[in-house]
Amino acid sequence: MQPIPCVLMRGGTSKGPVFLASDLPDVIAERDELLLAIMGSGHELEIDGIGGGSPQTSKVAIVSPSTHADADVDYLFVQVMVSQRRVDTAPNCGNMLCAVGPFAVEQGLVPATGNLTQVRIRNLNTGTFVCADVHTPGGQVSYEGQTRIDGVPGSAAPVQLTFLDAAGSKTGKLFPTGQQTDFFAGIPVTCIDMAMPMVIVEASLLGKRGDETPAELDADKEFLCQLELLRLRAGLAMGLGDVSDKVIPKPVLVSRPDAGGTVQVRYFMPHSCHKALAITGSIGIATACVSAGTVVAQLLGSAGEPRLSQVRIEHPSGSIEVALSYVGEDGQTIRASVVRTARRLFSGMVYAPAAQRLAG
Structure with missing residues (x-):
């Protein structure tokens, strides 16, 4: 050996x-x-x-x-x-x-x-x-x-x-489909590619509260099948092709925060729920929070404005804070920072x- x-x-x-x-x-x-x-x-x-x-x-x-x-x-x-x-x-x-x-x-x-x-x-x-x-x-x-x-x-x-x-990061566009909200099988979703390609959907539209434990979500096979169908549709719409054997895009459930954060999420990898939250996922979710027209901005009632400098994302193990800055001549380029160990x-x-x- x-x-x-x-x-x-x-x-x-x-x-x-x-x-x-x-x-x-x-x-x-x-x-x-x-x-x-x-x-x-x-x-x-x-x-x-x-x-x-x-x-x-x-x-x-x-x-x-x-x-x-x-x-x-x-x-x-x-x-x-x-x-x-x-x-x-x-x-x-x-x-x-x-x-x-x-x-x-x-x-x-x-x-x-x-x-x-x-x-x-x-x-x-x-x-x-x-x-x-x-x-x-x-x-x-x-x-x-x-x-x-x-x-x-x-x-x-x-x-x-x-x-x-x-x-x-993978598609060349922040919103690969050309719009902030798409509809798959009548369900509004946001397809975003910021550090990680993701498809974001409001938890209630799939019959979930959004505060379930990863084990509870992983045990609901009917829900997982529905989530996978949305992910496959998103993969095609984002130009990623057939993603049945790929781990991108990642599906994300969003809901209103329970503990004073900006938003609550359940992030999938893609067929099981993350017990916390991927860093790359946090970057994209934070960006969706401050981008007008996304399902997250609509859920929060913020329409992406005013632009936040700090987003706190609640996840199953607690929360993570993402610092946002806006650079470039028009201030439209979003740069994100996180502190980890x-x-x-x-x-x-x-x-x-x-x-x-x-x-x-």
Whole structure:
């Protein structure tokens, strides 16, 4: 068995191994088979690998020096399916993105600069750019701090992520269908592509309150089938084609807030409900809150105005705050920032039997 250098990290509310691209095969098919073997994909517990048996803990980050003048490192996100022996590299993952900055500094890809080091990251899945501010007191990455995020116990050092050009990450347009609201089977939805392609629908229109637990939603198979039909229609309308074997667009239920936030959401990945909220999803949802004509703006009765500088999104584990700024000559370009935390869990070697790597 070939040992492969590996660092297991928590990024936000996700967890997974982070690799240097140079330590993995150059041929994509070989790389993917290796990752399936490493994670134990194809078994609901991923018992023969280091995956955690959940979409949130079956994620991989691949990092390399960037060849782009505006980035220090390149980051490829790989969603490894749990029960299916399949990977998806279409979307970005903002939670695992939290781990990329600290990893890049500790691996020597980016030199520490004083007490705070900015790492410029190009996401290869979407071609978007993100700045990560990493705490490096004394020139060393520190994971200790007082920042708390819902969905993660304890506290840690903050990692601020600023998405510089997230609009149209996969489709080239903020609203890929050309309008803020579409109707599928008579149900109004918003198809938006801001960091993550999503189809947003008001929970009540699908017979839900919007405050159900993920387990309650996952147990309602009739509801999940209805949600999947909307997702398939959205995929075609957004120019993504047949998305039956893709994890994008992500379906999102929205409802009025229960705890003083801006909006309450249930985010799907896409066939099970997230126990918290994806960072990329929060960017798009916050943008929908301040964009006139979306189902979110109509639900909130705000028509997207006045434009908010802070959006707090309630999710099953608590909430997340997204800071918004408006840039460009016309002030119409939305730039979003979030503060998350990360932690290095272990570093060493991971092994995958050669026979298993070739079995896919």
